[in-house]
Amino acid sequence: MTSRDARGDTPEDAPRKVTELPPGIAPAVILVEPQLAENIGMTARAMANFGLSELRLVNPKNGWPKKGVREAASGATHVLDGAVIFDSVAEAIADCRYVLATTARERGQMKRVFAPDEAMAEVVAREGQRTAVMFGRERVGLTNDEVSLADAIITFPVSPDFPSLNLAQAVLLVGYTWRQASGRAQLPFTGELLSPPATREALVALFGSLEAALGEAGFYPPEKKEIIARNMRDMLHRMSLTEQDVRTFRGALRALTRKGG
Numbered sequence: 001m002t003s004r005d006a007r008g009d010t011p012e013d014a015p016r017k018v019t020e021l022p023p024g025i026a027p028a029v030i031l032v033e034p035q036l037a038e039n040i041g042m043t044a045r046a047m048a049n050f051g052l053s054e055l056r057l058v059n060p061k062n063g064w065p066k067k068g069v070r071e072a073a074s075g076a077t078h079v080l081d082g083a084v085i086f087d088s089v090a091e092a093i094a095d096c097r098y099v100l101a102t103t104a105r106e107r108g109q110m111k112r113v114f115a116p117d118e119a120m121a122e123v124v125a126r127e128g129q130r131t132a133v134m135f136g137r138e139r140v141g142l143t144n145d146e147v148s149l150a151d152a153i154i155t156f157p158v159s160p161d162f163p164s165l166n167l168a169q170a171v172l173l174v175g176y177t178w179r180q181a182s183g184r185a186q187l188p189f190t191g192e193l194l195s196p197p198a199t200r201e202a203l204v205a206l207f208g209s210l211e212a213a214l215g216e217a218g219f220y221p222p223e224k225k226e227i228i229a230r231n232m233r234d235m236l237h238r239m240s241l242t243e244q245d246v247r248t249f250r251g252a253l254r255a256l257t258r259k260g261g
Contacts, residue, residue: 021051027100027123027178028054028132029171030092032146035061035138041072041080042168043135048076050175051184055083056092056132089134089146097129098122101142101150102170104163109144112152116173119154120181127182133174138167195244202246207233209253216257 029047034040034057044055057064064085070077086092093099100119114122123131134150136142147153156165156173165173179185198206211229214220220228239245 037066044079046172116177195242
């Protein structure tokens, strides 16, 4: 297998904490004859977003490294630094046991065709084996001969009116779907309440303070006071107030009544 280290000569960016997965856990991303530095850099960024780090480049056009590629990676330089250059697709997939080819058009080949979620479920089922996903050239994609080297095809359920995907967008979709399928898709924060729900005692006290303040301000028509008060209680109940919410409301009411006084 002929390969070349793809590390550039530019200075290292600020170090980042990166969790490297053992070989055979995540699929390698193979870009076949990519042309634009921006696409390679944005691919590295998309990979890093979802925990992919193994990038293989087959004959990148106009040489390597490319000017501007690290800037386009937006800090995902560990992916670029670990990338390996290959002279052919056959060499790039030589150590892989399962390979998927991405394509937007039907190739007339008797291969299984997967949507990204089905494809990544197959990849996850082969955890411990080296797997890879191939992406083709920006303008023409993969050749039929290159697709024939893959076990199956991935295609995307895009609008038929505009089926073309940017290279990095396609990698992003695959990376996102792999992370979901592998059980690693955990949200970075939950939005859970930092204050517990208010007690009935606190809510009743709030109702009393609010109704007294509104009464002093002459808000209630005499004949509708009870109906309006009940409606406002129901409205506050629907808000599912926390203890902090009640404290904030009562503090605001005290400020307003002091000012009014």
